Amino acid sequence: MMISARGLRKSYGGIEAVKGIDVEVSAGEAFGFLGPNGAGKSSTMRMIAAVSPVDAGSLEILGMDPATHGSEIRARLGVCPQEDSLDNELSVMENLVVYGRYFGLSRAEASSRAKEQLAFVQLTERAKSRVEDLSGGMKRRLSVARSLINQPDVLLLDEPTTGLDPQARHQLWDRLFRLKQQGVTLVLTTHYMDEAEQLCDRLVIMDNGVIVAAGSPLELIAAHSTREVTELRFGVGDNESMAEKVADLADRVEVLPDRLLLYTDDGEQASQAVHDRELHPVSSLVRRATLEDVFLRLTGRTLVD
Amino acid sequence: MTRPVTSTGHDPDPVPGGARTLGLRVFPLFAAGHWRVVERNFLLYRRAWKVFLTGMLEPVLYLLSIGVGVGGLVGDFTLADGGAVSYVEFVAPAMLAASAMNGALFDATYGIFFRMKYEKLYDAMLATPLRPRDIARGEITWALLRGACYSAAFIVVMVAMGLVRSWWMVLALPATMLIGFAFAGAGMALTTWMRSWQDFEFVSLAIMPMFLFSATFYPISTYPDPVEAVVRWTPLYQGVVLCREMSLGALGWDALVAVVYLAVMGSVGMYVASRRIGRLLLK
Structure with a gap:
C-alpha cells in the first residue's frame, strides 16, 4: 500500500477542510480526488505530500508516518503543485539540476536525469530558456519533469491541466499515461471529469471535506447514474412545464434552464416515447452517462466559491 | 474544531536519513542539505556577479569621502589607551563592520x-x-558568504592604503563573517514576520541610525554615559569594536564579548528563522 489514510482530518483556523476521510492507494494505481473548489482535495494532497501536519486520524505514506519521517517520504515522492513553483531565477535546465541536487543527487547524475526528463516532456530545445519565457503548458510540463527528477515511487499532481489549452492537456495526459505504464503510482486532483475518466483507475469524489463516492469511473456511473441520458430542448420557458409530462419516462428528470435531462437506461426508447406523445422538442440527443453526471448529481449544480 | 487524536507532535523539521551521526550533530554546518541551498544561490549569482561590484564599492566610497576627505579636516586623535590614530585608520574598520552587516542583510531580508x-x-x-x-542555514550561510566577499575586498583596500597596523587583521575576515552571521540570522528571522515591502522601512529605520551612531565615525566616549550604555549594546557597535581592535592591534575583553554577542545573535536568529519557516509553510 503506497498511501493509507484513516479518519484523516485537517482544519485551518477553525474551518475544517478535511472531515475524516479514508483513502487507500496501492502501487501502480492511478488514483483521483475529484471535487468542486473547496472540497478539501488540495489539503488532502498537502498532507499526503508530507508538507502539512495531520490534525487527526492516521496517515501512512510508503509505510511511513509523515509526522516522524517527512524527509524520507518526500525523498520518494514527486510533487507537481497546482501553481507552478518553478525557480524563475534559473533556466529550464538549471531548474531540473538544482532540484535534483535538493534530493542529494550528484551533479553528474542530476544533469543526466535532467536531460532525460527534458526529452520526456519535449522541452530539450528550451533547455537554456528562462522559465518566465515559457508558455503555461511548457511550464506545467517542466513542473512534471522536475517532479520526476528523483524517480519517485508516487507522483502527486494537483490539478495538473487547469489553465492549459486542449493541445497542452492532451500532451500532458500522454506523458502521464506513459508514466503509469512504467509503474509509477499517480495521485491527482482534478475537477475535469474527462481527465478523471482518461487517467484514473479509481477515484473518490469529495465534497465539503468528506468523500461522497468512491470507485472506478464505470462503477461510479453504474452506482450513481443511469446508463444513458436523453437531453431534450423545448425552447426557453417551456422546459419546466414539459418536465411533468415526461416525468414517468425516466428514472429521474432534471430541469435545467435550457434543457431537460432524462436519466434512463435506454435513451432511445425514452426519446421515442417523447415523440409518441407528440411533445416535439426543438432538439433531442441521446448520450451515454458520464462521470460529469455523477459528479453534478453528488455535488450539486450550485456554485461554490 | 476537532480534537487532535494522533500526530499532534508533528515535527515540521524532521531529520532526513534517520538518525544523524554525532559529527553532524556537533558540526551541523557540514550537513549536506543546506549547502544545496547555498549552491542554488551561487548558480544564480554566478551570472549576476556585477551586483557584487556595487556592494564592494559602497564602503570604499564611504572610506574615501569620510575617512580621507573629512579625516583631512579632523586630523589625528588620541584613543582611550593613549595611542594616537589618524581619522581614516579609525573609520576604516568601522566601515568594514558596516559593510559586513549590509552585505549580509540585503540577502537575508529583501x-x-x-x-x-x-x-x-x-x-x-x-x-x-x-x-x-536546511533553508534557514543555507540562506544564512549564503548571506554571510556574500558579506564575506565584500569584506575581503574591503580588507584588501585597507591593507593597500596602509590602514592596518596589526597582524591580528588576518582574523578580520572570520570576524566579518561572524558579523554577517549575526545580522543574517536576525534579519532572516525578522523577515518571516514581514507582511509587505513597506515593513522593510523598519529595517532601514534600525540600520541607518546604527550605521551613523555606533561609534562608527567618532569614539563612543563622545556620548554622555546613558547614551553610551545604550550604544554599547547595539550589534553594530559590537562588530565595530571587533574589527577596530583587530586592525589597531589592541585586542581586549571587549572583542571576546563581541564574539559571544554576535554568535548568540546569529544562532538565535537562525533558530527562530527555521521555526518560523516551518510554521508558515508547513501548515
Whole structure:
C-alpha cells in the first residue's frame, strides 16, 4: 500500500477542510480526488505530500508516518503543485539540476536525469530558456519533469491541466499515461471529469471535506447514474412545464434552464416515447452517462466559491 | 474544531536519513542539505556577479569621502589607551563592520522575502527532503558568504592604503563573517514576520541610525554615559569594536564579548528563522 489514510482530518483556523476521510492507494494505481473548489482535495494532497501536519486520524505514506519521517517520504515522492513553483531565477535546465541536487543527487547524475526528463516532456530545445519565457503548458510540463527528477515511487499532481489549452492537456495526459505504464503510482486532483475518466483507475469524489463516492469511473456511473441520458430542448420557458409530462419516462428528470435531462437506461426508447406523445422538442440527443453526471448529481449544480 | 487524536507532535523539521551521526550533530554546518541551498544561490549569482561590484564599492566610497576627505579636516586623535590614530585608520574598520552587516542583510531580508512570498521557492524546496532548518542555514550561510566577499575586498583596500597596523587583521575576515552571521540570522528571522515591502522601512529605520551612531565615525566616549550604555549594546557597535581592535592591534575583553554577542545573535536568529519557516509553510 503506497498511501493509507484513516479518519484523516485537517482544519485551518477553525474551518475544517478535511472531515475524516479514508483513502487507500496501492502501487501502480492511478488514483483521483475529484471535487468542486473547496472540497478539501488540495489539503488532502498537502498532507499526503508530507508538507502539512495531520490534525487527526492516521496517515501512512510508503509505510511511513509523515509526522516522524517527512524527509524520507518526500525523498520518494514527486510533487507537481497546482501553481507552478518553478525557480524563475534559473533556466529550464538549471531548474531540473538544482532540484535534483535538493534530493542529494550528484551533479553528474542530476544533469543526466535532467536531460532525460527534458526529452520526456519535449522541452530539450528550451533547455537554456528562462522559465518566465515559457508558455503555461511548457511550464506545467517542466513542473512534471522536475517532479520526476528523483524517480519517485508516487507522483502527486494537483490539478495538473487547469489553465492549459486542449493541445497542452492532451500532451500532458500522454506523458502521464506513459508514466503509469512504467509503474509509477499517480495521485491527482482534478475537477475535469474527462481527465478523471482518461487517467484514473479509481477515484473518490469529495465534497465539503468528506468523500461522497468512491470507485472506478464505470462503477461510479453504474452506482450513481443511469446508463444513458436523453437531453431534450423545448425552447426557453417551456422546459419546466414539459418536465411533468415526461416525468414517468425516466428514472429521474432534471430541469435545467435550457434543457431537460432524462436519466434512463435506454435513451432511445425514452426519446421515442417523447415523440409518441407528440411533445416535439426543438432538439433531442441521446448520450451515454458520464462521470460529469455523477459528479453534478453528488455535488450539486450550485456554485461554490 | 476537532480534537487532535494522533500526530499532534508533528515535527515540521524532521531529520532526513534517520538518525544523524554525532559529527553532524556537533558540526551541523557540514550537513549536506543546506549547502544545496547555498549552491542554488551561487548558480544564480554566478551570472549576476556585477551586483557584487556595487556592494564592494559602497564602503570604499564611504572610506574615501569620510575617512580621507573629512579625516583631512579632523586630523589625528588620541584613543582611550593613549595611542594616537589618524581619522581614516579609525573609520576604516568601522566601515568594514558596516559593510559586513549590509552585505549580509540585503540577502537575508529583501532576498528572502522575495523568495518566500513571491517566488514560492521555499515551498518548492520543502517538497523535497530539505527541511526548514536546511533553508534557514543555507540562506544564512549564503548571506554571510556574500558579506564575506565584500569584506575581503574591503580588507584588501585597507591593507593597500596602509590602514592596518596589526597582524591580528588576518582574523578580520572570520570576524566579518561572524558579523554577517549575526545580522543574517536576525534579519532572516525578522523577515518571516514581514507582511509587505513597506515593513522593510523598519529595517532601514534600525540600520541607518546604527550605521551613523555606533561609534562608527567618532569614539563612543563622545556620548554622555546613558547614551553610551545604550550604544554599547547595539550589534553594530559590537562588530565595530571587533574589527577596530583587530586592525589597531589592541585586542581586549571587549572583542571576546563581541564574539559571544554576535554568535548568540546569529544562532538565535537562525533558530527562530527555521521555526518560523516551518510554521508558515508547513501548515
